[in-house]
Amino acid sequence: MSTTTFAPQVHAESLVGPIQQQIAKIVDDLIAQLPQPEQLSSEQRRGIIARYTAVLEGNFIYWMTAASIAVKCDEVRTILAENLHEEVRDAHPVMLRKFAVAAHAFPTDTDALSIDADLTRVRLFLGKLQGVQSLLTMAFFEGFIQRFMGYLASLAAAQRSTEMEYTNVHGICDITHTAELYRALQLEMALNPAGPDADLFEGVDILRTLIVAIVLGPTQNAAG
Numbered sequence: 001m002s003t004t005t006f007a008p009q010v011h012a013e014s015l016v017g018p019i020q021q022q023i024a025k026i027v028d029d030l031i032a033q034l035p036q037p038e039q040l041s042s043e044q045r046r047g048i049i050a051r052y053t054a055v056l057e058g059n060f061i062y063w064m065t066a067a068s069i070a071v072k073c074d075e076v077r078t079i080l081a082e083n084l085h086e087e088v089r090d091a092h093p094v095m096l097r098k099f100a101v102a103a104h105a106f107p108t109d110t111d112a113l114s115i116d117a118d119l120t121r122v123r124l125f126l127g128k129l130q131g132v133q134s135l136l137t138m139a140f141f142e143g144f145i146q147r148f149m150g151y152l153a154s155l156a157a158a159q160r161s162t163e164m165e166y167t168n169v170h171g172i173c174d175i176t177h178t179a180e181l182y183r184a185l186q187l188e189m190a191l192n193p194a195g196p197d198a199d200l201f202e203g204v205d206i207l208r209t210l211i212v213a214i215v216l217g218p219t220q221n222a223a224g
């Protein structure tokens with residue numbers, strides 16, 4: 001009895017550390033590949049802010065909600081609810097919209113449609129409601145966002161904006177969110193593990209492709 005109770009938990013603990021390291025490496029690689037803001041044209045800087053806004057403003061709360069629906073562990077749902085609570089209470093989409101407008105980078109229809117196919121893939125993946133894979137995807141996303149904030153702020157500054165509430169808030173609060181999501185991952189893996197043949201990084205790979213599309217833009221992305 002005790003063996004069947006504790007085995008998944010021990011297994012989950014031993015898995016989360018290496019997974020977290022793997023995600024950190026993927027984030028490091030993405031950050032290392034970012035083009036220097038001063039080497040970009042004003043239009044290229046505007047495009048990155050606009051595509052980031054087109055993805056994040058309307059989708060972050062949706063995706064965190066999707067992960068919350070997918071998980072089976074009540075304690076995990078509480079962790080995700082705390083994250084959502086902060087998003088809604090502090091109106092993070094309002095902060096992001098202000099940030100984009102102040103940088104003259106509010107997304108156009110062209111910006112939004114340039115990432116549409118990659119965005120759709122993320123939505124459809126989360127629609128599969130796979131608890132562990134969805135959590136891992138959101139942990140990756142939080143970790144990336146936190147590291148990306150300084151870069152996003154430097155793009156906006158180069159566009160002569162001084163509106164930095166969004167980037168200031170997310171460079172700090174996402175550190176806690178990321179740690180909490182890995183704790184959630186461990187809990188969910190113990191209670192509701194992915195199948196032996198599951199690709200744990202399915203959503204991470206799909207989201208990573210979307211992030212590359214945000215940064216590179218439609219032309220470069222199509223060429224690469």
Ligand SMILES: [Fe+2]
Nearest residue numbers: 060087092170
């Ligand atoms: Fe947020």
